Amino acid sequence: MEKQLKDKLYEYASNTESWLKEYSLQNNLGLADTVAEAMDYSLEAGGKRIRPVLVQAFCKICGGDEKNAAAPACALEMIHTFSLIHDDLPCMDDDDLRRGKPSCHKKFGEACAVLAGDALAIRPFQIIADDKELSAEVKVKLISELSFSSGAQGMIGGQIIDMENEERDNVDEANLRRMYALKTGMLIKTACVMGCITAGADEKQIEAAKEYAHCLGLAFQIIDDILDVTADEAKLGKPTGSDSAENKTTFVTLFGIESARNEAQKLTEKALEILNGFDNNEFLKGLTKYLLERDY
């Protein structure tokens, strides 16, 4: 990775880490119960912080100040983390590991993991509503976008399609695309859109951000499917081969690795083209290429 890209990515990711610490109920508000501990445990397990990075990058590229993106960036990361906690539950995917560490219910018990996920689904709306910098109008737009994309019409809707597909013998391409667009694509799209809203961007910019995010999100998911087959387990931080063990339909099972890789490549090129419509697009272009080339 180029040094400039790496530095900026590091800056955005560490902004996120320090903001999350400020929003922590344990550290900041002294809430000393198991749910607060479990919330921080799962939030700290980290990952690439791609969504908060995108919020900041789109805020910047639309002429805003990244420091104002603290609430939307962390709100989105909390929603993402809540979905992982509940996804890992025994009645859902029943995963013991998440990012190389025991999943939330393995560490804190199932009831506590349900409640920690619930609390992380609700707190995002509080930190946006209570933010000191953003206007009421911007807050309402952010909350509308976030709740729509994470709810039954968005991410949760994608999860139910994913679950129901497990019972189906045949999952076709249209179904798979819709599931991806909702389950993982929506929060990627919302990351970009929330960045725009925070900066007070116009409708044209928001539409371009959505189109970019559609391409990036789908490419990102296709690469996840490929990595489940090809990646190094230690590097990935979770067991590989789980899709095929569960007989899951993915872009790889539908088209094979090579076609899937080509599709991801095409989507990435389209995403890069859309970024040409923005000034100061170097960081986002570098990030987009990097996300395609990742091996974990």
Added chain:
Amino acid sequence: MEKQLKDKLYEYASNTESWLKEYSLQNNLGLADTVAEAMDYSLEAGGKRIRPVLVQAFCKICGGDEKNAAAPACALEMIHTFSLIHDDLPCMDDDDLRRGKPSCHKKFGEACAVLAGDALAIRPFQIIADDKELSAEVKVKLISELSFSSGAQGMIGGQIIDMENEERDNVDEANLRRMYALKTGMLIKTACVMGCITAGADEKQIEAAKEYAHCLGLAFQIIDDILDVTADEAKLGKPTGSDSAENKTTFVTLFGIESARNEAQKLTEKALEILNGFDNNEFLKGLTKYLLERDY
């Protein structure tokens, strides 16, 4: 119950029913998946709709138009319903029945019940943010109030205390009061406060509403404890005696039925006194007395 009280209670409850239908993802937006069905199933299971009634009543008593209370009233009922769905899960209270019907996970399976609860925890913020009548400032205040009171510092915080108390040999009065104040008291308080905010009430009115709600919420919970021992199972719509079967500490186990009843009586009198500070308080006074005398 007096006819006038009964009519108003019926009006407020049926407002709630028709608003909930308008907000339904199945009916209104044609979302035809199992999660949307499970959300409506649990919302329609009904109950007394006390929280939406309080939102409307406090909106009215503070000089507002009850019709503007649609979003906050239904948002709060959705949060309440989400908490019931997750509370009933096998890893939580493991209840097969809710309001005389199979609980959500019994009807739709555990994974779907987790997701339906999640979706009902998120949609409230969307319906407030997208409301056509309320100002951005009022929406932000409503969302801040609702997310605080339902999250880890509120209702969910109370649920974890309740869960942890099950492991404890000795639960003292202070612990029990704190658990009640959070687990059930917070949403009652928020119902009254959201009604005030919707009407644009001043700080003095909001403070009085909070004090009233504290008394009402605690009295309501004490009566729940008493009914778990004394009520008719068919009327209550759920098995009685569950607290003592689980060795739960309640106001009844701490003080006995008579003292608990006296405490509820005292709290109700205090609540009625606070209502004297508001004009046109007849409905709320009637409701308060009615809630104390309920046998289900």
